[in-house]
Amino acid sequence: MSSWMKMLKDLTVRPKGERRIRKSPSFSFDEDMNKPISGQTVKEILSKSSDIVFREFNFPGKSRIPCMLVVVDGLVDKNILDQFVLKPLMVDLNHHPDLERVTLANVIDITIQSFLPGIEIKKIVKMEEAVSTILSGDAVIFFGESSEAISIGARGWANRGVNEPIAESIVKGPHEGFTETLRINTSLLRRKIKHPSLRIISLKLGDISNTELVVVYIEKIANKDIVSEVLLRLSKIKMDSVIDVGYIEEMIEDFPYSPFPQIAYTERPDVLAGKLLEGKVGIILDGTPIVLVVPAILMEFLNVNEDYYQRAMTAILSRFVRYVGSFVAVVAPSTYIAVTTFHQEIIPTDLLMSISAGRQGVPFPALLEALTMTIVLEILQEAGLRLPKPIGQTIGIVGALIIGDAAVNAGLVSPLMVIIIGLTAVASYAIPYYDLSLAVRLLRFPLMILAGILGFFGVAVGLYAILIHLLGLRSFGVPYTSPIAPLRVRALLQDTFVRAPWWALKRRPQLIDVQEPRSKGKG
Amino acid sequence: MERISAHQFTTLGAGVLLGTTFLPVASIVALVGGRDGWMSVLPGFALGIPYSLMILSLMKYYPRRNLLQISEEAFGRWIGKLIGIIYLLCAIYLGGLLLGQVGDIYQTSIMPLTPLWIFFLGGIILVLYLTRSGIEVFARFSEITFPLIVVAILLNVGLSIPRIEQGELLPILGEGLIPIFKGSLKVIPFVMTYMLFLAGVIAYLPTDKKAIGQLKTGAWKIVFWAGILDTLIALIQMLVFGPTETIRLVYGLLALGKMVEVSRTVSGVESLFLGVWFAAAVIKIGSLFFVAIWGLESVFGIKGVKWRHVIAIIFLGIAFKNVRAPSLINEIGLVGEYIIMPFVSLWIPVLWGVMRWKRGAGY
Known part of the structure; x- marks a missing residue:
């Protein structure tokens, strides 16, 4: 095997049963x-x-x-x-x-x-x-x-106070968030779960950084196999340093080359407590407010904890809006491209005339128009993300309003395309988890290209390929698309598309074989 | 070893049985059954129940084994191998023809300028991806897409109701029961194709007593779901187009989709409907691809990615050989009626009988 082939294999093939090991340098x-x-x-x-x-x-x-x-x-x-x-x-x-x-x-x-x-x-x-x-x-x-x-024990350093996490702010519910200090984080969790069954197992990762990490779970509820698997995978990590949970996430997830996140994360003690009560396992790392939670399923990335603090009916509406938003974020540009390029017959004549009038004079095909607009949008998002807030807002205004308006006036893009791309951007913000929203942004591009070349057939091939990929994913042994496939009727009706009222949530979700499936309380 | 649940078996079975049948079914039954042809679908499908129950009862005594392995035990190695070869050839040939149908339907209905190989390639890539992911993922795929297929069919049928012409069905049973019987014979190949899949998939089914009960109920449900949906499709086409036009329109459901208009906002939804139909085609072709994999494994003892690619290439070759509608549909009909139906309708009862006799005789 040639050397470049070997190098490629080293990069792409992860040794079975072990995480990739980076050798630590030796010191005097x-x-x-x-x-x-x-x-x-x-x-x-x-x-x-x-x-x-x-x-x-x-x-x-x-x-x-x-x-x-x-x-x-x-x-x-x-x-x-x-x-x-x-x-x-x-x-x-x-x-x-x-x-x-x-x-x-x-x-x-x-x-x-x-x-x-x-x-x-x-x-x-x-x-x-x-x-x-x-x-x-x-x-x-x-x-x-x-x-x-x-x-x-005399630790005492300057630390950030317990503030509301910026990335997970809610209207109704507790406003405290994790900090960068491990012990503050475990204490915040202890305040939520005052039960002797809450286990906090300490580990150290990173040969040089010696970063402290704890694995938290409720012994009475969590599945022992999952806990053991988490500890096993963590113990196999050999790195010089572990600065953030992102390092661990890639090391312990089941499918590292999937664009979809397979490990949930949170900055909120209430969210972590809720997930532990469902039988999941948390990983808290010193030096970061982000806590990992495993196993994770797709639907979890579309639901937020606030759903449990609102009235059931309002929560159902919020979830519905989020699901629709996610779907629109994935398919809106590709559907528009497919319809305008290949399948004009599904648009009624009046609407077709109006779309044609808007596109008159636009020198580019719909695919190129959409791709350019989406790339510009991505650049604007990336530019605005890390700039100081006031400048970030200016970038948004200059980008979205001035450039968009000028492009339409100059006849470079059609007004409808601006609406579609804008709608897509707004819809993608309805996805509560940033990692999932990134996956959606990534998948939009191949879908748009398939739509531009093959119309709805291309979109169908793309969507089914994504679906097959999702159906094959697992997070610590739990099918990623559960409870839809494999179907778990109770979990589906209780807490997936709808959120049943609290008095009806007597049993824990069936996603994991928890030790105590029925939660206490008369309901 | 991979396992699929009783519920997954039901949706997967219904997906495979319904598969690509719902587009040509109305034309096929109308051809021999005339205006009463729609009534022949359910009786024809009902034959699937005793066959399914026979297969499931064998599974009880030979858990984790498919019908080819059981056949080798029942008839001896060489006859078992011969059965395996016929099983394999049926699956590969029909699978390739159905892949050809994907290209034909897409090109003739919504994308006439796109080369055929694009559709073949799109279909076979998805099927390869599905089979590579395993039977569990295949079952989950059908668990998600089967309800979508049902909703799409019901919407297409429901939205066509305003176009129903009065009197198209009359006189009911004007020519007696013979046309219904003839129509039923025409849909039996669909059921027997599904039996090919069932013969292999039983190795992945649960075998505890409770699960076997659920599987038997599932076998009934599969036949009724698929049978009722195909009956509805045949009926609505008969009501809208009448018998002559239904026979002429090989893909009549797409013609219905073309006529749909909702509140001057959406019209001609056949391109959207084809997206859902594509899932059904992938399930059907995927099931035959799995059948081919099991056949290869049982007869020649070979498996692996390389052989899956070989099967895919053969599928593509057959698809390219049969590309156009009338001859393609005829070929599918011929394979179903003259190869698959006689083979399966004989093989399963004989195997079931022999194994029962052997158990009774204490072999």
Whole structure:
């Protein structure tokens, strides 16, 4: 096999049963990590960074054991360290009755039991753990030549408050959102589900970034096979760093080359709590407010949590509007192209005359006209997305109004085409999940080209190909198109196209084989 | 191994049975049954019930095996292989002809300037994609598209009601029951083609007692859904066009679609209707493609992507060989009436009888 073929295969074929592995570079201190714990070695490893603080002092009393507190400046709460670590050890300890018993052999046990008042205090025995604890924002005290150390939970860094997520704002319902701090996020979840069955399993990902991650689920409800599969897939990830959940998403999803999202995400604690109560599993990563939820099905990407806070009838109307919007976003331009190019017979004469009058003088075929307009729209969207808000609005006005109007006046595009493309853009905003909306935007192009070349036959081929693709997708073993195909009547009638009133939602959706299918409450 | 549920079996079976039949059915039954031809559809389809029940009863004793494998056990290896070869040839030839029909229908009705190979290619690509995705995805595909096909047919029928001409059906049974009997014989090949698929798909069906009960109910439903829809189609064409015109219009339902107009907003919906019909064609051709795959596997022990591509190329070759409506429809009729119908109508009862006798005799 030629080298370029090999390279192509490496890029496209993922080894069965394992995620693609990127080898971590080796560092000079890798060997030091396996040495026994000692303050000196830690100093050698970390002293080249200016934000690491080494506070050395002697243990009071006769022993005079040399101690060293190591922290990262900016990641720890200095007040906690001053009040509850340094003051007790350096000042208050002088009068403590146990002080005389202290030797190098027992200093750590006595300090944990009698001298330090905090909650998150534990003994550590591995060098790697000591370094990782320090870099995660906790404090570690080393005692002379002792091969053990004490870690003290003293994290306290500047963080964003609990605000409403911009991408998931709702009218009715809670307005709090996750932040970039893992523990704040787990606490927000705990406030929603105060049950001992809520499990929070900690993992670390990234050989260099050492990013903390938790897998959350409700043990009483979640399917054990799915939980195990999530943990297995996560444990197989080998990367240098995991900065955002996007890294994980591509590593653990079933079909990485599909344009459709197969893992749901949310920034809202209430949404996560709701999904966990349906038997799903959440993945919370430190450093990002986005939480992944698996397994996910297509219909989930068209429903929003607000549906459950509104009255059932209003929720049904909202869902209907969203479904219609999504359908229009996919097929409107291609249908228009097919009708005007190939199938004028389905348009009644009066309407056909009006369309023809609008297109008179337009020098391009409908396909080219639509493609150009859509590409311009994509450029405008992309340009407006990352600009500061006021400039972004200006781009929208200049692009949509001025350029659009000028193009129509110049006879380059027909007014109806502007309406169709505008309608498509608006309809695609009705899709609540950004990832799904991106997939729709992507699929519009091949559909338009098929419509321009083959009319409705092309559209039908394109739509059926998309349908077959969707029908073959699975998210952690759950068919993506469930509950429509395979049909789950109860789930379909309860909470898919319609949202049944709360008193009728007695059973959990049948999408996953949950352990407790019936929810509590008389209804 | 892949599995499909009882509900999926029902929609898939109905999709396969209805498949490409609803366009030519009215013309076929009117040709031999005259103005009473529409009444012959349901009795003809009803023959599918005992055949389905015979196949399902065999499945109970030979779970996870298709009828070709059971035949080898019943008749011995060589006769079993011979049956497999006929089974395979029927599927490949009819599948190719139906692919040809896709091109013919699209080109003659809405896109006369588009080359035929485009339609063949579009159809075979979808069928290949479906078969590559497996029987579960195929079942899900029919689960979604079958209701759409039903709605499209009902809309087409419903919107044609204003064009009904009084007296087209009269006199009812003017020539007795013989035309109905003759008409029924003409639709039996449709049922027997469906049996080819059922003979293979049983290996993927659940075999617990409750599921077998549901499958038997499903077998009844399949026949009635498809039978009633085809009857409705034949009836409305007879009512709108009368017997002579119904015989002449091979794809009469499309002609009805052309005449539809809704509130001066939408008219001539046959191009939209063809989009839905295309799904039915994909189900039917896909089912025959699956039959060919099972046949190849059972007879020659070969399977894999390479062989699927070979089948696709043969389908395309047959489609290119038979491209135009009168000869194409005749060819489909001939294959159905003179090859598939005698073969299946003999094979299944004999196999069922032999296996029953063997079980009774304690073999």
